[in-house]
Amino acid sequence: MQNGMHTDTERCVRAVRSKDARFDGWFFTAVLTTRIYCRPSCPVVPPKPENMTFLPSAAACQQAGFRACKRCRPDTSPGSPEWNQRADLVARAMRLIADGVVDREGVPGLAARLGYSTRQTERQLLAELGAGPLALARAQRAQTARVLIETTPLPMADVAFAAGFASIRTFNDTVREVYALTPSELRTRATKTASSPPPPAFAAQAAGASSDIPGTPGTPGTPGTAGTGTGTRTGAPGTLTLRLPFRAPLNPDNLFGHLVATAVPGVEEWRAGAYRRTLRLPYGHGIVALTPRPDHIACRLTLSDLRDLTVAISRCRRMLDLDADPVAIDGQLRTDPVLAPLVDKAPGRRVPRTVDEEEFALRAVLGQQVSTAAARTHAGRLVTAHGDPVDDPEGGLTHLFPSAGSLAELDPDSLAMPRTRRTTFTTLVSRLADGGIHLGPDSDWAETRARLLALPGFGPWTVDVIAMRALGDPDAFLPTDLGVRRAAAELGLPATPAALTGRAAAWRPWRAYAVQYLWATDTHPINFLPA
Structure with a gap:
């Protein structure tokens, strides 16, 4: 349309x-x-x-x-x-x-x-x-x-x-x-x-x-x-x-699976069949519980x-x-004979996004070159030390994720990560706090990408995952992502990032959704609705 x-x-x-x-x-x-x-x-x-x-x-x-x-x-x-x-x-x-x-x-x-x-x-x-x-x-x-x-x-x-x-x-x-x-x-x-x-x-x-x-x-x-x-x-x-x-249609498996598998302790949890998290809002804060139904x-x-x-x-x-319009998205992806069986098997996959763009960008840096479990641990420590406490009588949520402003004065040595990633993190915090980089629903996608790429330690993967899940760009693509490359090899798609990007031109403007279908070929917990 x-x-x-x-x-x-x-x-x-x-x-x-x-x-x-x-x-x-x-x-x-x-x-x-x-x-x-x-x-x-x-x-x-x-x-x-x-x-x-x-x-x-x-x-x-x-x-x-x-x-x-x-x-x-x-x-x-x-x-x-x-x-x-x-x-x-x-x-x-x-x-x-x-x-x-x-x-x-x-x-x-x-x-x-x-x-x-x-x-x-x-x-x-x-x-x-x-x-x-x-x-x-x-x-x-x-x-x-x-x-x-x-x-x-x-x-x-x-x-x-x-x-x-x-x-x-x-x-x-x-x-x-x-x-x-x-x-x-x-x-x-x-x-x-x-x-x-x-x-x-x-x-x-x-x-x-x-x-x-x-x-x-x-x-x-x-x-x-x-x-x-x-x-x-x-x-x-x-x-x-x-x-x-x-x-x-809507397929909740990767949507909720991703949110729960990467959940930050104290900020997010899976409880009684619901994904729960704290929300930092303009006038106060909130707690939301979201449960998938048919x-x-x-x-x-x-x-x-x-x-x-x-x-x-x-x-x-x-x-x-x-x-999202899953009929239009899946219809376009089905035109590729390699993707068509994946779409037909579980149509309606969504891109798991975020309620807070700055939070997601900070978490993306914490997750660079480490496992999902390690990224959650790093983020959990940050939340305990710098997040705003909240009361949750119904569950185990304890804090709001810290804002960039509250992290601007933290001691870099308190971050248990390699020096180069520490520099990447503190530089991003500084740019977010002083307005040098703005992340929000009004962000200009091209301008924001360029500013992020100019930061130390920001490569295409980090920028594109932020574009996909924080900025909401439906055409963001991750040709260097390990999960995407594994799926490409299994499906007979081109192996190199450049060749895969060329093949993925036919999936535009829905490459972010194609990534969800490619990730779903793996057995990683992000692809499964928690029990």
């Missing part, structure tokens, strides 16, 4: 008539007669083509005066996969908006992070998405508010504050405008629906998250939210239970500040690569 699909009217009409959930998030159907907008998979009878118009974002629909359909909840559609596979201004801006930057720093802050003027940023977002950064952030705030209204007992003033609204009046006006209901009516409606039988199930592949309240709009199997999520308030204050659906990822999230809800869910989705 290409950018601007909403302009292809004939294609959009076909998708709406077939109720194809694969297109949810790619475009939105606005009905001129009812002034309602829907996702393509909406279960209601499609309107006549002459009564439909198509827009590129929920924010654009809201800005044009359309209200969200109460059946399919289009405002909660998953984000376009393009935002995680592109590195241009619009894609970087969308990742930052999902990370809450507009709410925290305003549009000038967003533009400054992107290296463009406010006017340029607004113009490009408006041209591609039909809405500027303020409207996009407003749509996200409205959805976060809906989550909290429908699934928690929080007072409305607290909901407004947690969702990022500047005033109760703005909160009330926005909810009423977007949903054609007052906040109190939304909560009453959700409570009544919870006591009624659940509606027929829909395909969950394109949903983003759904509620654990039986029968609510967002019940398991019905479309939910991508960037914010819906769920139930349970247990301690700030604890929510969420469902994070995904575009199917049609969703179960998510239990505890936050010290509910204002971090949207950001936490966005980062967890990014870590698990839940917004």
Whole structure:
């Protein structure tokens, strides 16, 4: 699928008539007669083509005066996969908006992070998405508010504050405008629906998250939210239970296997069938437990500040690569007769990523030329000495991974590693702390690669693994990686890095996913879901 699909009217009409959930998030159907907008998979009878118009974002629909359909909840559609596979201004801006930057720093802050003027940023977002950064952030705030209204007992003033609204009046006006209901009516409606039988199930592949309240709009199997999520308030204050659906298929083996096999003691663990970890967030910290299910990822999230809800869910989705388009990715990789059997055997592999780009880069250096176990040991010592303590009554998590700023003053001699790698580590810490290198959802991939390569001890493998798992470049490739070379030899692919890179040109722009399939030929623990 290409950018601007909403302009292809004939294609959009076909998708709406077939109720194809694969297109949810790619475009939105606005009905001129009812002034309602829907996702393509909406279960209601499609309107006549002459009564439909198509827009590129929920924010654009809201800005044009359309209200969200109460059946399919289009405002909660998953984000376009393009935002995680592109590195241009619009894609970087969308990742930052999902990370809450507009709410925290305003549009000038967003533009400054992107290296463009406010006017340029607004113009490009408006041209591609039909809405500027303020409207996009407003749509996200409205959805976060809906989550909290429908699934928690929080007072409305607290909901407004947690969702990022500047005033109760703005909160009330926005909810009423977007949903054609007052906040109190939304909560009453959700409570009544919870006591009624659940509606027929829909395909969950394109949903983003759904509620654990039986029968609510967002019940398991019905479309939910991508960037914010819906769920139930349970247990301690700030604890929510969420469902994070995904575009199917999804193979959890390498995804969770990799995260658990490389888990840093005190920061990450596998407990009772769930991957658990601590989260450093803009307003506080959190602990998340993620459990793979057949049609969703179960998510239990505890936050010290509910204002971090949207950001936490966005980062967890990014870590698990839940917004990927596996049909497009696997379809491209299957064109290679060597990869086709690997894809057919276990389709839907994702790239295990991270919730903290700086953390991953530091861990990549700690893992240079050592075993997985040794890398975990090094990282665990660093966490114990310099991480911020957290309380975890439900498990064995003890710390947040230390920030670059907190590591800037550490004594290099305290690092039990060879002198050259110690220099590599401390130099990276220094560049991250002083802003010489910036790692985040807004990073320019090419510029960041160049700056990392200029650091002592940074070769292609380290830079590409950071590009793949921290920056999210779907085309990052590791031709010198031992596991990749072993798989290549076993499969009869070229043996030298240069020749293998040449052969891998046919896998572009999905070489990072090809790496997952190549790694899966090995018996390393990263390839297996823990028992």
